[in-house]
Amino acid sequence: MKSLVRIHALASNTFREAIRNKLLYALLGFAIVMIGAGALLATLSYVEVEEILQDMGMAAIRLFSAGIAIFVGVGLIHDEVERRTIFTILSKPVSRSEFLIGKWAGLTFTVWLQLVLMALAFVLVSFLAGAPLSIDHAIAIGLLGLELMVLVAIATLFSCFTTPMLASFYTFGLWLIGHLSRDLYLLGQQSDHASVSRLAGALYSVLPDFEVFNKTLEAVHGLPIHGYEVGFATLYAVGYTGAILILSAAIFSRRDLK
Amino acid sequence: MRAQGREVVRVENLVKDFRVGFGIRKRRVLSDVSFSALEGEIFGFVGPNGAGKTTTLKVLMGLIRPTSGSASILGRNVAESEFRDQIGFLPENPYFYPFLTAREILDFYARLSGVDSSLRVRRVDELLNLVHLEHAADMRLKTFSKGMLQRVGVAQALIHDPSVIFLDEPMSGLDPIGRREIREVILALRATGKTVFMNTHILSDVEMICDRVAIIVKGAIRQQGRIADLVGAESREVQIVVAGLSADAAHEIELGQATLISGSGDHVEFRADDKRVQDILRVVLRCGGRVLSLSPLRPSLEEVFMAAVAAAEEDR
Numbered sequence: 373m374k375s376l377v378r379i380h381a382l383a384s385n386t387f388r389e390a391i392r393n394k395l396l397y398a399l400l401g402f403a404i405v406m407i408g409a410g411a412l413l414a415t416l417s418y419v420e421v422e423e424i425l426q427d428m429g430m431a432a433i434r435l436f437s438a439g440i441a442i443f444v445g446v447g448l449i450h451d452e453v454e455r456r457t458i459f460t461i462l463s464k465p466v467s468r469s470e471f472l473i474g475k476w477a478g479l480t481f482t483v484w485l486q487l488v489l490m491a492l493a494f495v496l497v498s499f500l501a502g503a504p505l506s507i508d509h510a511i512a513i514g515l516l517g518l519e520l521m522v523l524v525a526i527a528t529l530f531s532c533f534t535t536p537m538l539a540s541f542y543t544f545g546l547w548l549i550g551h552l553s554r555d556l557y558l559l560g561q562q563s564d565h566a567s568v569s570r571l572a573g574a575l576y577s578v579l580p581d582f583e584v585f586n587k588t589l590e591a592v593h594g595l596p597i598h599g600y601e602v603g604f605a606t607l608y609a610v611g612y613t614g615a616i617l618i619l620s621a622a623i624f625s626r627r628d629l630k
Numbered sequence: 631m632r633a634q635g636r637e638v639v640r641v642e643n644l645v646k647d648f649r650v651g652f653g654i655r656k657r658r659v660l661s662d663v664s665f666s667a668l669e670g671e672i673f674g675f676v677g678p679n680g681a682g683k684t685t686t687l688k689v690l691m692g693l694i695r696p697t698s699g700s701a702s703i704l705g706r707n708v709a710e711s712e713f714r715d716q717i718g719f720l721p722e723n724p725y726f727y728p729f730l731t732a733r734e735i736l737d738f739y740a741r742l743s744g745v746d747s748s749l750r751v752r753r754v755d756e757l758l759n760l761v762h763l764e765h766a767a768d769m770r771l772k773t774f775s776k777g778m779l780q781r782v783g784v785a786q787a788l789i790h791d792p793s794v795i796f797l798d799e800p801m802s803g804l805d806p807i808g809r810r811e812i813r814e815v816i817l818a819l820r821a822t823g824k825t826v827f828m829n830t831h832i833l834s835d836v837e838m839i840c841d842r843v844a845i846i847v848k849g850a851i852r853q854q855g856r857i858a859d860l861v862g863a864e865s866r867e868v869q870i871v872v873a874g875l876s877a878d879a880a881h882e883i884e885l886g887q888a889t890l891i892s893g894s895g896d897h898v899e900f901r902a903d904d905k906r907v908q909d910i911l912r913v914v915l916r917c918g919g920r921v922l923s924l925s926p927l928r929p930s931l932e933e934v935f936m937a938a939v940a941a942a943e944e945d946r
Binding site: 389 | 648688691692693694695711712713714715717718719721723724725726727729730738739741742743744783786787790796
């Protein structure tokens, strides 16, 4: 119980700090402009106008919310150490694991909040353009929220031991790979060499699969999203985030805070 | 003599190496450091810049892992975190979230320290009053001066009423009034039975308030013990200041193995072995002189400190 109080204190403080980050507002502003620009772009087409508008909007939401998660997340731990604010925090009965979880939870909540704001902009633009909206759009946005939860954990991991610059490269790289890892796995399985198949399988089991959370196509084109897919994505997000945070804690607990 | 009890802080054979040059070489910053602080005392951990004071304190706070040796507080390994509700820590040049107010940051630390929600508001107000920041309670920390931030640092270290308090350069950035106030806070803590461990290189503060000290130079403990013992161990001489003494009488005293330091007539200063004091005083009184002062000549803590630094240089 005391642990939860401490994590909550750290998370709410991280949230208060994150919402003061000007980069967050710049990316959020760009995202909303891009969602709106989808309406203009859609007018260039004679067919599937609503689908183009919503494809553009969902892509903008995914890209910019990932950008916020990465660029705010990579400084999450590094900045605390550089500014030495961590010294007074860890001198209290706060374990390094609690500190990490608190920071991760605070930023995840921040990213979810901006996701909600982008989603509201998306709903408004769709409504004004007369594009259909359904529960599947909400599910797709919710799954994106899970993707961001994993992405913040990855950014937190790199922030534990490297500079924000390198951490942003690594996190962005993993995000890109995470959207391609399933294709790489399938490609590996088609290889004639067993070793290539095994390597592809091993990499796929370690690397994140962010396509698990990508149901944009289904939502925009009215295709069904099955309950088991949502359930699996949720379990996958919780499991992968948990594993990354455990790894982060193991690395961070060994680090000297000079 | 102040009653002191069990060992509250115990450091044994502590060694710390830092990896440098892409981790290939190692640099030893602490070598075989051992000392202990007792319950209810103000313990001064003294050393020049770069001696290893802050590194030692970071080991005690669990921020740095020792290469070898052990450190415990209240009998608990410093790697643990649960017992830290019994300790307070003020780092050197503390930095706090600039977007929070003094009240908010203290509330944040109180929550982290497990202060009951029903007590938090009162406790925050008490600490703001203690460090004289009640007028700035709702100002954002980004508007605070260095001295004000130092006071916030002291307040956060005490927010949960810990029994052992670690202060790294607590007087840093404070004006003379602020320094006196912090000294008074530290003395008040001792009066209530708390143990205070103080890192500093300001020897006048140490001499004024510390019970015991350890002097660390180049990562090794050079001296430790009660201040009175450290500065008094070599006291063999006395200084005698006399008035109304004729030149002949002064010469007679000089012949009696005292050293005339300065003056004549109304203010004559001698230095002599303490075994000669009785003889000198007899001469002074016989010649109609008046004794203005008689004081043992002890090395100051500064001299003890400088000797420790010089010894470290020689050992290198």
